[in-house]
Amino acid sequence: MKFLRTRWLEVTALLVVGAAVVRGVTVAADVTQGDVQRIMYVHVPAAWLAFLAFGVTVVGSVAWLRSGKPHWDRLAASSAEIGVVFTGLAIVAGMIWARPVWGQFWTWEPRLVTTALLFFIYLGYLALRRAVIDPVERARRSAIMGIVAFIQIPIVYQSVNWWRSLHQTSSRNSIDAPLRVTLWLAVLAFTFAYAVMLRRRLELSLLEAALELRQLEGSQAVAGAAVVAPSLEKAGHHG
Amino acid sequence: MVDLVAAQVENAWWYVTAAYVIILGGMAVFVTALGIRIRRARRALDQLP
Numbered sequence A: 001m002k003f004l005r006t007r008w009l010e011v012t013a014l015l016v017v018g019a020a021v022v023r024g025v026t027v028a029a030d031v032t033q034g035d036v037q038r039i040m041y042v043h044v045p046a047a048w049l050a051f052l053a054f055g056v057t058v059v060g061s062v063a064w065l066r067s068g069k070p071h072w073d074r075l076a077a078s079s080a081e082i083g084v085v086f087t088g089l090a091i092v093a094g095m096i097w098a099r100p101v102w103g104q105f106w107t108w109e110p111r112l113v114t115t116a117l118l119f120f121i122y123l124g125y126l127a128l129r130r131a132v133i134d135p136v137e138r139a140r141r142s143a144i145m146g147i148v149a150f151i152q153i154p155i156v157y158q159s160v161n162w163w164r165s166l167h168q169t170s171s172r173n174s175i176d177a178p179l180r181v182t183l184w185l186a187v188l189a190f191t192f193a194y195a196v197m198l199r200r201r202l203e204l205s206l207l208e209a210a211l212e213l214r215q216l217e218g219s220q221a222v223a224g225a226a227v228v229a230p231s232l233e234k235a236g237h238h239g
Numbered sequence B: 001m002v003d004l005v006a007a008q009v010e011n012a013w014w015y016v017t018a019a020y021v022i023i024l025g026g027m028a029v030f031v032t033a034l035g036i037r038i039r040r041a042r043r044a045l046d047q048l049p
Helices: A001-004 A008-024 A035-067 A070-102 A111-133 A135-148 A152-162 A175-223 B002-007 B013-049
Strands: none
Touching: A001 A008, A008 A175, A008 B002, A008 B013, A035 A070, A035 A111, A035 A135, A035 A152, A035 A175, A070 A111, A070 A135, A070 A175, A070 B013, A111 A135, A111 A152, A135 B002, A175 B013
């Protein structure tokens, strides 16, 4: 019972993901694309989760710039990392679908190119976080980048409408009800999976922040109080 | 046209299986890696004086 109380989110996520997978492989096949269309039930939710994750990064970035509270910075960073993972997975699943449908894994068409750009922009965001040692400056710079980078999301989303694209437009309203229900179930399942990942990643961020603070205190004990490194935890509002 | 070509894919299930394994496996690997990083961070915190 204690396990269920503490791990209810993980258990729920596992059950919903399991149900979505079973539904995804057993629902009627698409009339025109056949069974290969089932890849949509993992490809679309992965892409949706990437958008959601980067949206949460924007919220965390804006909130940190306004309040300077360290947990917003941790939320932005944690969500961005998960977003990068989901973007990568969405690209790979899309490539597997493209091979039988388009005849090749990759083609330089707008949706694929803008999504690849999105992936590398947020990889850059994660690299920026590793490159800046000062935690206050790191939070400030990455908050700005987290907000600016989000511009890429509507570009990716609209790329199939703005340019002549090989990639199909949104399937949300053009597919039959059983397929649509399966797609929404998969989106729900992936959202639960995101919640599990975010909780774990935030737990890690908290530990990393504590570690950084303890190391700072340790170095002060050796070098004296005159040597003070900036601390996000101690800084409060950065002004 | 493209859709009609796709309907003739003979080994569609191989592609479907590969996509599902990579996506679900990728998520599982990420969660496992997070668990390992959390454990390492806890150990590093405990080892600090």
